[in-house]
Amino acid sequence: xxxxxxxxxxxxxxxxxxxxxxxxxxxxxxxxxxxxxxxxxxxxxxxxxxxxxxxxxxxxxxxxxxxxxxxxxxxxxxxxxxxxxxxxxxxxxxxxxxxxxxxxx
Amino acid sequence: xxxxxxxxxxxxxxxxxxxxxxxxxxxxxxxxxxxxxxxxxxxxxxxxxxxxxxxxxxxxxxxxxxxxxxxxxxxxxxxxxxxxxxxxxxxx
Numbered sequence: 001x002x003x004x005x006x007x008x009x010x011x012x013x014x015x016x017x018x019x020x021x022x023x024x025x026x027x028x029x030x031x032x033x034x035x036x037x038x039x040x041x042x043x044x045x046x047x048x049x050x051x052x053x054x055x056x057x058x059x060x061x062x063x064x065x066x067x068x069x070x071x072x073x074x075x076x077x078x079x080x081x082x083x084x085x086x087x088x089x090x091x092x093x094x095x096x097x098x099x100x101x102x103x104x105x
Numbered sequence: 106x107x108x109x110x111x112x113x114x115x116x117x118x119x120x121x122x123x124x125x126x127x128x129x130x131x132x133x134x135x136x137x138x139x140x141x142x143x144x145x146x147x148x149x150x151x152x153x154x155x156x157x158x159x160x161x162x163x164x165x166x167x168x169x170x171x172x173x174x175x176x177x178x179x180x181x182x183x184x185x186x187x188x189x190x191x192x193x194x195x196x197x
Contacts, residue, residue, distance in 0.1 A: 046107070
């Protein structure tokens with residue numbers, strides 16, 4: 001079952017014995033500050049979790065695969081996540097546990 | 106940006122606790138995320154993106170340097186899919 005931000009907030013509130021509104025402020029502040037950093041083009045490094053970097057992609061002449069029509073793809077910036085060693089190992093070890101995760105398409 | 110910067114932000118913007126407490130709180134948030142992913146569950150953070158755990162089957166790969174064939178074992182991996190909101194934020 002996927003968990004959403006509001007469920008994450010519930011878990012955090014339970015663990016820290018904080019009112020839900022307060023846990024919500026905390027979780028929102030964490031993600032807002034991460035978005036702000038990425039927006040400035042800064043990378044984020046969270047030890048034990050992973051790192052986020054912003055990758056720049058040049059614009060190019062693409063093609064609509066259905067119609068074959070040429071389209072201009074604008075240059076863009078995309079966030080890229082690289083999982084940290086600890087989390088990568090923990091996730092992989094979890095495979096030996098209970099139920100299967102989503103399978104690869 | 107590092108975890109220390111995130112802690113500083115929480116300390117300043119949320120307020121009401123010490124820096125040490127802010128550090129513990131931020132740690133708890135990331136621990137909770139990690140525990141969830143470790144169980145193989147995905148996390149959807151609206152306005153940010155989805156962290157998705159996927160099971161990969163074993164496959165035959167190749168050492169790009171030597172051209173030698175090797176079996177890449179079955180594994181479970183974590184991927185991040187940024188939300189449209191985040192993608193837009195980076196391009197405005």
